Amino acid sequence: DAHEGERGRDGEVKIIYWQAPSIMNPYLSGGTKDIEAASLVLEPLARYDENGTMVPFLATEIPTVENGGVSEDLQSITWTIDPDVTWSDGTAVTARDVQFTFEYCTAEGGGCAQGAKFGNVESVEIIDDKTVKVNFDGPAPNPYQAFVGQESPIIQAAQFAECLGPRAPECTDANFQPIGTGPFVVTDFRVNDVIQFAANESYRVPNKPAFATVTLKGGGDATAAGRAVLETGEFDYAWNLQLAPDVIASMAEAGQGTPVSAFGTLVERIEMNLTNPSPDVPEGERSTVAAPHPFLSDPAVREALSIAIDRDLLVEIGYGQAGRPTCNLVPAPVLYASDNTACLTQDIDRANALLDEAGYMDTDGDGVRETPDGLPLSILYQTSTNAVRQDFQALIKEWWTEIGVETELRNIDGSVFFGGDPGSPDTFQRFYADVEMYANNFPGTDPQAYLGAYLCDNIPSPDTQWQGENINRFCDPEYDALWAEMAATADLDERGRIGKQLNDMVTKDSNVIVPLVDRGRVSAHSNTLGGVILNTWDSELWNVADWYRIGDNR
Amino acid sequence: MPDGALPVLDVRDLKTVFKTRAGEVHAVNDVSFSLKPGELLGVVGESGSGKSVTMMSLLGLLPSPPADVRGGTVAFDGKDLLKVDRETLRSVRGGKIGFVFQDPMTSLNPVFTVGQQIAEPLRKHMGMNKKQAAARSQELLELVGIPDAKRRLADYPHQFSGGMRQRVMIAIALACDPQVLIADEPTTALDVTIQAQILELMKELRSKLGMAVIWITHDLGVIAGIADRVIVMYGGQIAEHAPVRELFGNPQHPYTRALLKTIPTIHGERAARLTVIEGQPPLMVGPPVACPFRDRCDVAFERCTRENPPRYDVGPGHDAACFYDANTGAPRDA
């Protein structure tokens, strides 16, 4: 077979990330680009494969209740470290490293980006050199949070010993060139620019990786990245080509590379504001539960808005093979995916009928319906700046016009929209608009925390500095109760059932969230690059050790 | 002044026009004169009468377009300067004919030292090296009476006063021992006391170096003190040409006479009222068909508006372009 041979036989592989990685330590930056770059070097105990199945990496096996790795009461999980694994400096990986990783992320003042992963971890105990036990502060139905997946890899205790808490940022060398167990080691790190790696001579799998060096270039835009792989062949792999499908298709015609896609849990959705964002409402009550929305609080309106949308067309325009219409907040894994398809067919007539029934008529003949109080159905529709989103806005605006709803569009720079600045009126949490559109997903395969966003407690308000994930201001005691039940359930099927029910409550039943597209990922690799398996559950570069050069077997 | 000697410079029927939007300006019309070795020829005339253009035409210094030297010959050194190739012309410029311009304030390049500017023609025409040129520059500065010459070579023009700058200009013009020096209003911009200094210097240099000089000015006083022969220009033509005493003593052209009358003096009778030459200078658009001075002339008659008068001999070395004979008080015959 062509891709067998000694380590480093295939020379260099060039990867382009149009968002440039700025740090190699996932604990200091939660940014996807940084985490993925780090995943070439740092590895967790276990990670997910392309199907979302957990596979052991540094651990010998996945601990379960069955094999005794997870305690019966779900209060602890015990991992055994693969004895073959060594750090790239040749020293052995020990239980202390695992324990240190926990200490590192939970140290006071460190601002660890993965704090949530360790939220329910009470302590990490060293059983022996290669065995480590994680104790939870209560029963943990999903014990595979800490040390699993690309976000919480193991870092070397020796290297980071001096970098706890507030001192974390001072360890520039460690943050840029961490010692890891992965197939590559960093040889040169340039902030927001380019990272160079060389094969890890102590990598546990013999003859891997096939490439001697990796160049990971950052910066630019998705178009240029796609062009570099698909058209000019200057690069071997381009990450996350957020481009219109026709653009990708025409680039692919050049024949230098192939776009690949895979689906995960990322859903592009419209969120409805259940509270009144009007500037006429006094500040302090604006967009809070104190002021319910004049018409979006009516489920009929929300449903009408939802079914007026032609999701197929949105997919065709915006994502092509990297998207599929969805009505679910949790589109995957199968266990949690509800069979909810009601919204998939656009039905303008029914939407009109719904509005008519609910008493929203166009009384003054300007083409815009009014509420029974005479308030026009006029919607401010905001989203972040992004070509596809702007196309969506244009299309949706038109459909909504057809059902007598007037729409004003607004796009906001992503750094403001997704920023949590409590002083800015333009953050998605503050939600000074009637509807807004963005995409979100959850890490790993368990949606419990994700669904927990819609609890009454999580409503952002001036009191919480507008922090909180329940941005629709949805509040249903039934939902809260059901979620609590899920949090206490360990049985997977049962969890699946509750998950689906929760999903339906916020989507199908109430249309508080209007899912649009289940967004997959499109990346592209050169036709000479073999072994690429696109994985949306973990780092895209998760199996870089298996990559090889096709037809080039020196 | 050696009367019979061959002229160093002989200009015949020089004609220069400027192409402008308003039409062709005939700035110089059939101007002829000659310059004998060692002699100082004064050129006077009011502003715009074509004095500068005449001199610049000789050396091809006018920008073309708009200027166009239409005809005539300029015999110098056995060649016609209007026909020679550019290289020869350049070797004459600054080499055999030196030029001093009117305004010492702007005629020197402000960003080069005086030394560099004097050395330039030396290196170009005499093939001197840097050192020789520097030594010669110093000599030249001393020659024109600038004290502390060696140090001042390194100074920039702005560090010199107007009078000194004009001396530097003269030094540049003299650099290559020219046979002819053309000085275009070299003292107009200067104060009387400084002007007196320069005039003195000029007399001294001429006796020392024995070159021929053309001195343009519109100050008759300067002419009276320095020139051997004088040309009076008006409207692009030579109105009168005479030895200096002859001109002042026996002016033949009405313009010369008017000019002599307009200027007040510090000696003699103080006029109650200054005499004025009424009217405006001619436009010179289109070729001359009549006497350019006719509109302002007090003796003009019908013929003056029809014909352009040729230069009539009125005495030894004295001619005037006028149909009116001042001696007889009557028109000349056709």
Add this chain to the structure above:
Amino acid sequence: MLTYTLRRLLMSIPTLLFIAFVIFMLLELAPGDPMASMPLTIPPEVKQQMREALGLGQPWYVRFPLWLNQFFIVEPQYWFDNTFGTNFADGAQRIISFQSRAPVFDVIAERIPQTLWVVGMSYVVGVLIALPIGIISAYKQYSVFDQSGTFITMIGFSIPPFFTGPLLIVIFAVQLDWLPSIYDTTHQVVDWETFKFQMWQMVLPVMVLALQTTAQIARYMRASMLDNLGQDYVRTARAKGLTESVVVMKHVLRNSMIPVITVIALGIPSIFGGAIITEQVFKVNGLGQLLILALQGSDIPMVMTITFLLAVLIVLMNLIADVLYGVFDPRIRYD
């Protein structure tokens, strides 16, 4: 001259401090958040902790003096320590980027070479193209060359780089496959071959950037040449018998360059900050790209430091422009 320079330098200190303050307050007021680039999967309370770890919990009147101290005292100490092996800084906190947690100055130092290579080079190229165009245009005023030169430079000026950049890429990198579309910042020039490669990869970005420079400088050059061609000293030079090339290229040019040099000097700060789009298009990750990423990521220390350095450059270039005027024009003497 020296005292003049010193005086101007001294005077610029309060100005710069004030500029620093204004920039700081502007960034403070601006609605960005360094956490915006974090995935939404990170819960708000974790984000809040991260913010605090970055020091964002402190009010501005604590953070601004802190930054001043770091910029003016700690960083020079570090630099000194590094050069002379002393230990003045004594582990004091340097200015740390929010995004990368790297000392801001180290990142900037890393970017300077490629900025100079590409942006600097493009400026040089632009100027080198502009000067002859300006000179010839003026010397042959209203000629075909002059007219078409004006036309082309104006076109160049009016087309935005986000159009010319991709256009050139499509033509030269995709269709013709002559030049790379992505700049390799790790490339080391060691021999002729690598030098050639370096030149190749610089061609496109340099072309795009130079287009902008050329248009402006050429116009200034032309105007300045026209001013000087009509001066009396040009006639003097001709009367000395100098050849036309010496007259124009020595006498006229030297004088015409004086105002143009100051224009060139004043343009330098804007090219450092203004090459953002071109850097982005060709992935020349220079200072412009660093700044835009920092802006998008609300990396306040980075933005603050880079913009302040640009401000220093602006003030400095103003000064240099004035001093150059004095150097090139002997009539001007500062004292």
Add this chain to the structure above:
Amino acid sequence: MTKRAPQASADNLLPAGDPVAPAPAPARNQWWDVWDQFKTHKGALIGLGFLIFITLFVLIGPLLWDVDPTKTDIRNKDYRPIYTALWDSSAKTGWHKPLGSDNLGRDILANMMQGGRISLAVGWTAMILAVFLGTLIGVMAGYFRRLDGLLMRFTDLVLALPLLPLLLVMMLLFRDPLRAAFGPENGIFILIVIGIGITSWMQTARIVRGDVMALKEREFVLAARSIGTPARRMITRHLLPNVLSPIMVSATLGLATAIITESALSFLGLGFPPDFATWGKILNDSVPRMVQFPERVILPGLAISLTVLSVNYIGDGLRDALDPRIRGH
């Protein structure tokens, strides 16, 4: 004294010196003279022609071609301009989409008109604002010695300010009040125009200041002072008309910069609402599809460039025409 020779020669060129020269009829407005001179500048005439054309195109065009520029029409997306049919008969063209349609089927002709309206409006107003500010500050700094240091330092300050955060802060502070007062579109228009205007006056200010400083030393200013002209009229009557030509140059460059900056802003998400086309934005959005649909970048690119060029030439012509010395008689 030094000016004497050229001045004297100019005199003789002009019939003014000649008392018999016919004086211009008093009824004739001096703007006719300006126009006469302007006419002699070929570039300026062509420029004016194009500017009138493009202005009519964006103003009257939508009346004649009343297609809603924001109307999407997926079935008719990706049409090529009608002229493509000349060399490529298989191209998807149609008379109902004369310049083709974009990826959502929006009509490009309608968008070009709509975009042109906004681009031109932004360009002109922002440029006028910038030129106004630049002139004001330049004149103040140049004329009042005491203000000079302060104003020039202020200029440095504004030069140093990063545009992006500045605009973000402006958005933050003023968007909602302006939106309430002028409506969403006009509000954002005002904001953008002001944003561009207040960040692009510095070059003008520097140039104007230099020129004013030089003018201040001219004798006619002294003459005006001897008459007792107060500072305000000294500026409006004597200084401003004489710094017209550098201002004109800044203005032409400023128009280009404003149009381009606006598009860069849309690119950064700070511009107009997404359903609001501008030339810059059309250009920007089409860059990824440049190979398949070159017209989508070329049309707006050409529109921007030609507008800028024609304004530049008009500026040249006007500068000459407004200068009585060049205008002649």
Add this chain to the structure above:
Amino acid sequence: MLDDPKEPLVSVRDLKMHFPIYKGLFRRRAGEVKAVDGVSFDVMEGETLGLVGESGCGKSTCGRAVLRLYDITSGAISIDGKEIGNTAQSKLRTMRPTMQMVFQDPQASLNPRMTVEAIIKEPLDEHTKLSEKEKRDKVGELMDAVGLNRKFAKRYPHAFSGGQRQRIGIARALALNPKFIVCDEPIAALDVSIQAQVVNLLEDLQEQFGLTYLFISHDLSMVRHIATRVAVMYLGKIVELAPREALYADPLHPYTQALLSAVPEPDPSLASRTERIILKGDVPSPSNPPEGCNFCTRCPAVMDICKRIEPDYREVKPGHFTACHLYNDPNDTAEFTAGHEAKKSTNKERVT
């Protein structure tokens, strides 16, 4: 005119105008250009005081300072009975109509972007409340007065010859019926044939409107023609002031003598006969004048005392003022004159 001394219309006492020079790191005032350094004179009603001197000696500065176009360093100026030496510029505005100025360079002193009418009308706009029509009439009258065709009102300055431009400047100065006009080298930039026209015009206007002139010039022959009394300036100071005839016939100060002798004589027969005093060297810098008498560096009759003590400016003969050590003792003029004659013969270069 000489015989009936009138009241002084303008009286200047110890006028100083120093332009500061700033130096050093903090722009400390390091010295000054003493452009005018203690000048006193009177201008009688209806007379013309000529002010002559070399370029850079401070004539223009003096003229401008008298009109308070500068903020003067010190001194007293009274015009028409009003003290304006240290009146604020804003208050001076109302005084402007009495005092006007005609400038040296007719090209530079006219705004190239204003029509002739606008230029002449400007003072009317500023100081009168006339209607547009009245103003236009007045402009017409003024144009008549200075001999400009009314038809030219709408033209721009560039379309005129130098002499015509100077007429425009004069018309502007006349617009407000001033009493006192400073003419700052009004003919220096003009061609000889035109100079006479302007001078004649000035004389006519003086007669017609009873004007008083301060006539600045470096053309001694023209000053002799127009001035009633003449003041000679050298390096910021008046070195001699006398009635015209007295000055030209019997110049006292060595500088005046040199100046007069340097004037080229347009009569070749006279030219060769007059003796020339050729001064050596250049005028010292006004920022660093020599100690003692300002003229001591170039003076052909220099004495020791000249290099130490500044001579007083005093009346040596009736109406004839000078500042020279040669005439130090007013009681013994004769002796000094003799001494001076002696010096003259030894020290100066004789040219024939």
